[in-house]
Amino acid sequence: MLKWPILAPVIPKLVNLAFTFAQPLLLQRFLSYLQNPQDRANANTGYGLIGAYFLVYFGMAVSVLY
Numbered sequence: 001m002l003k004w005p006i007l008a009p010v011i012p013k014l015v016n017l018a019f020t021f022a023q024p025l026l027l028q029r030f031l032s033y034l035q036n037p038q039d040r041a042n043a044n045t046g047y048g049l050i051g052a053y054f055l056v057y058f059g060m061a062v063s064v065l066y
Contacts (some may be wrong), residue, residue, distance in 0.1 A: 009066070016045040019056050026052055 030049055033039045
């Protein structure tokens with residue numbers, strides 16, 4: 001009977017954990033983007049990194065609220 005109220009906080013914590021693990025991977029990709037001139041020639045890669053940063057930090061903010 002109390003299974004769902006007990007498990008309800010687990011999902012946001014797991015999501016926050018996933019975004020926390022994604023941060024170093026995203027930073028590593030961003031630094032390799034800055035070091036590689038061929039990547040900087042393609043603007044879509046830069047826009048993708050902007051979107052990924054937004055997704056990670058927005059997701060972390062939302063998962064902390066719950």
